[in-house]
Amino acid sequence: xxxxxKELKIKLIESLNLEEMTxxxxxxxxxxxxxxGLGLDSIDVLELIVLLEKDYGxxxxxxxxxxxxxxxxxxxxxxxxxxxxx
Amino acid sequence: MERRIVxxxxxxxSALGLGKAANEKAFAQGLRAIAPVxxxxxxxxxxxxxxxxxxxxxxxxxxxxSERIPRGSLLSVLALREALSEAGFADGAGMPLIxxxxxxxxxxxxxxxxxxxxxxxxxxxxxxxxxxxGGFGYRTTLSTACSSAANAxxxxxxxxxxxxxKRVVAGGAESLSDYHLHGFASLMILDREPCRPxxxxxxGLNLGEAAAFLVLESEEAALExxxxxxxxLEGWGNACDAYHQTASSENGEGAYLSMLKALESAxxxxxxxxxxxxxxxxxxxxxxxxxAALRRVFGEVLPPVSSTKALxxxxxxxxxxxxxxFCMIALKEGLIPAQQGLSTPDPACILPVTESLHRPLRHIxxxxxxxxxxxxxxxxxxxx
Amino acid sequence: MKxxxxxxxxxxxxxxxxxxxxxxxxxxxxxxxxxxYLLVEKLLQxxxxxxxxxxxxxxxxxxxxxxxxxxxxxxATLDTFPSPAHFVYTLPNTVCGEIAIRNRFMGxxxxxxxxxxxxxILGELVLEAFLDEESSSVIAIWADAPSEEEWxxxxxxxxxxxLMPAHHCCHHGEGGCHHGEGHHEGGCCHGEGHGEGSCCHGEGHGEGxxxxxxxxxxx
Numbered sequence: 157x158x159x160x161x162k163e164l165k166i167k168l169i170e171s172l173n174l175e176e177m178t179x180x181x182x183x184x185x186x187x188x189x190x191x192x193g194l195g196l197d198s199i200d201v202l203e204l205i206v207l208l209e210k211d212y213g214x215x216x217x218x219x220x221x222x223x224x225x226x227x228x229x230x231x232x233x234x235x236x237x238x239x240x241x242x
Numbered sequence: 243m244e245r246r247i248v249x250x251x252x253x254x255x256s257a258l259g260l261g262k263a264a265n266e267k268a269f270a271q272g273l274r275a276i277a278p279v280x281x282x283x284x285x286x287x288x289x290x291x292x293x294x295x296x297x298x299x300x301x302x303x304x305x306x307x308s309e310r311i312p313r314g315s316l317l318s319v320l321a322l323r324e325a326l327s328e329a330g331f332a333d334g335a336g337m338p339l340i341x342x343x344x345x346x347x348x349x350x351x352x353x354x355x356x357x358x359x360x361x362x363x364x365x366x367x368x369x370x371x372x373x374x375x376g377g378f379g380y381r382t383t384l385s386t387a388c389s390s391a392a393n394a395x396x397x398x399x400x401x402x403x404x405x406x407x408k409r410v411v412a413g414g415a416e417s418l419s420d421y422h423l424h425g426f427a428s429l430m431i432l433d434r435e436p437c438r439p440x441x442x443x444x445x446g447l448n449l450g451e452a453a454a455f456l457v458l459e460s461e462e463a464a465l466e467x468x469x470x471x472x473x474x475l476e477g478w479g480n481a482c483d484a485y486h487q488t489a490s491s492e493n494g495e496g497a498y499l500s501m502l503k504a505l506e507s508a509x510x511x512x513x514x515x516x517x518x519x520x521x522x523x524x525x526x527x528x529x530x531x532x533x534a535a536l537r538r539v540f541g542e543v544l545p546p547v548s549s550t551k552a553l554x555x556x557x558x559x560x561x562x563x564x565x566x567x568f569c570m571i572a573l574k575e576g577l578i579p580a581q582q583g584l585s586t587p588d589p590a591c592i593l594p595v596t597e598s599l600h601r602p603l604r605h606i607x608x609x610x611x612x613x614x615x616x617x618x619x620x621x622x623x624x625x626x
Numbered sequence: 627m628k629x630x631x632x633x634x635x636x637x638x639x640x641x642x643x644x645x646x647x648x649x650x651x652x653x654x655x656x657x658x659x660x661x662x663y664l665l666v667e668k669l670l671q672x673x674x675x676x677x678x679x680x681x682x683x684x685x686x687x688x689x690x691x692x693x694x695x696x697x698x699x700x701x702a703t704l705d706t707f708p709s710p711a712h713f714v715y716t717l718p719n720t721v722c723g724e725i726a727i728r729n730r731f732m733g734x735x736x737x738x739x740x741x742x743x744x745x746x747i748l749g750e751l752v753l754e755a756f757l758d759e760e761s762s763s764v765i766a767i768w769a770d771a772p773s774e775e776e777w778x779x780x781x782x783x784x785x786x787x788x789l790m791p792a793h794h795c796c797h798h799g800e801g802g803c804h805h806g807e808g809h810h811e812g813g814c815c816h817g818e819g820h821g822e823g824s825c826c827h828g829e830g831h832g833e834g835x836x837x838x839x840x841x842x843x844x845x
Contacts, residue, residue, distance in 0.1 A: 171711075172654070172711075173653040173654045173711075174650070174653070175639070175650075175653040176650060176653070195650065197486070198486070198489060199429075199654075199710055199711055199714055200711075202428065202429060202430060202710035202711070203709065203710055203711045205430075206428070206707045206708075206709060206710065209707065210706070210707045218430060219430050344717060365739060365741075383739070384736075384738075385692075385717070385718055385719065385737065385739060386719045386722075386736070386737060387717050387719065393736075400754070400757070404754070404757065420704070421700075421701065421704065422716075424704055424708040424713075425700065425708060425710075425713035425716065426713075427708065428708040428709065428710040428713050429710050429713060429714070430710075480734055480735075481681065481732055481733065481734075482685075482722070482723070482726040482731060482732050482733065482734075482735045483726075483732070484679070484723075484726035484727050484729075484730055484731055484732050485727060486723075486727070495732065496732065499681065499732055612719070615723050615726060615727070615735075616719060616722065616723070616735060
């Protein structure tokens with residue numbers, strides 16, 4: 157799980173252009189969305205949905221599902237570990 | 243007193259058919275022309291669209307051209323000829339042509355040179371159509387996504403009002419393309435079913451294609467020619483939502499401002515509006531946002547509202563002028579179209595018209611809201 | 627009238643940081659939006675009441691390439707996984723949107739694709755923007771970026787003071803007109819005239835500085 161969490165942090169930073177962040181900056185339990193979190197928005201949800209399919213073979217049906225899965229890195233890692241097909 | 247801008251000709255090609263007669267008939271019947279992709283070359287077949295019922299070859303034949311030009315240009319040629327003919331012109335007659343498009347000639351580029359699909363510019367597709375029809379003077383192409391054609395009409399009106407020209411031809415065209423069909427799909431805003439504007443279960447929009455153009459003149463210039471105007475372009479307003487690249491703000495600020503500006507420019511009060519042809523794409527976001535804006539403009543008592551995108555699909559850059567033509571049909575027929583695709587109205591949205599209404603109409607408000615928050619509202623009025 | 631530019635080869639990230647760097651969304655933008663964003667940051671650096679929502683600033687964006695660089699980037703993802711983050715920038719007018727969101731501009735925004743940088747067209751359209759009485763200033767931007775590395779980026783901020791007082795009244799004729807004959811102070815004038823300030827077309831007698839978009843035969 158440690159590896160996956162690290163991997164997800166790096167992928168997040170890369171695919172969402174979080175240029176000013178390093179993996180150490182991201183708290184595993186911090187909300188990804190909203191002002192207290194990384195301030196991700198609806199387009200970021202869509203990009204993460206693409207990332208899930210591209211890198212882990214997981215297909216989410218709609219953006220609403222995405223918001224729940226991407227609540228935090230920890231929640232995301234959990235979901236990926238359970239549902240990945242790649 | 244500002245000079246009045248009149249409409250003396252209109253032309254249209256849409257999923258409802260080629261030419262005004264077909265569109266008027268379908269409009270009156272509330273005919274939904276949303277169906278699976280038939281002509282577009284694409285791997286994405288999951289989403290129904292509002293496709294013009296003609297292949298590129300058929301369109302080439304109808305236009306009388308032998309050299310391939312973009313589908314959007316072919317649609318434009320047909321719509322332009324119809325508008326010019328109605329206005330009493332054999333061709334462009336030296337008038338400026340203002341067209342709104344975003345896809346331009348991408349259908350050709352992506353089919354021939356997929357790696358160059360981004361190189362086929364919008365201005366070229368307008369020029370291609372203008373060259374086939376002939377006779378135009380100044381040409382320009384606006385590209386503000388879904389408000390392009392509405393902005394083209396507003397720009398044409400301003401040119402006339404400034405006194406620089408007496409008449410212009412303005413409108414817009416958009417054909418389907420693999421590129422933007424995939425793009426909209428990646429934003430997850432397409433419905434796998436025919437769209438349901440203002441419905442509780444609405445799940446997105448259906449992409450459509452169309453071309454629609456109007457001949458606009460100053461009232462004196464039209465009367466001088468002995469032509470009776472068909473309708474008035476009474477007002478226009480453009481504002482920026484300043485919220486998000488593709489979503490609208492919760493309180494519909496940009497939409498609210500553009501509607502207010504349109505009313506102001508027409509010298510009308512909100513209570514003067516007899517019908518609102520909404521942007522109403524059928525996405526959860528737009529319909530909620532537009533509803534908020536409508537309530538802010540009209541207060542407790544809303545005029546009848548409906549979205550004709552349930553018939554034609556969302557024709558993006560062409561929607562402003564296509565829907566202006568629908569508004570002209572509504573004025574002419576004294577018909578407010580019912581909202582198609584409605585089964586359970588969303589209580590958080592405005593309640594659209596559920597049954598078609600027949601009554602004389604004087605002023606219609608028409609909304610077109612584009613990606614980037616570029617919001618435009620037009621007011622089409624009965625000529626009297 | 628104020629004018630700024632961003633030379634090709636400038637590190638946009640460094641420029642962003644030097645201008646305050648408090649807007650992480652910058653890094654998600656395509657090259658055209660980044661340039662537009664930075665040009666306006668430069669123009670409005672010392673402006674009072676920034677970020678108060680307003681409708682009186684019109685934004686006009688011009689380019690030859692539009693969103694071409696991002697269009698290509700999106701096209702490259704079409705065969706496998708179309709990228710929504712790229713798709714939202716495949717329109718030339720998203721520059722207007724990003725500037726409006728950052729600066730809370732709710733007035734007029736327009737985007738044009740031209741064959742080349744054309745000062746005359748720019749000048750005419752800037753003047754036309756002032757015809758809307760709600761617009762007391764106009765930001766005009768030339769941000770042409772056919773790729774991430776190649777660009778031309780300049781911007782101008784015009785205020786109503788750059789135009790002479792009676793600019794609304796007519797386009798042809800005498801007196802306070804900027805087309806035809808007349809006396810023009812400041813701002814954009816077309817045709818013949820006696821001009822001060824910038825953006826003159828045609829013949830004119832100019833005092834002061836003519837920067838930015840300017841063709842004139844003058845003294």
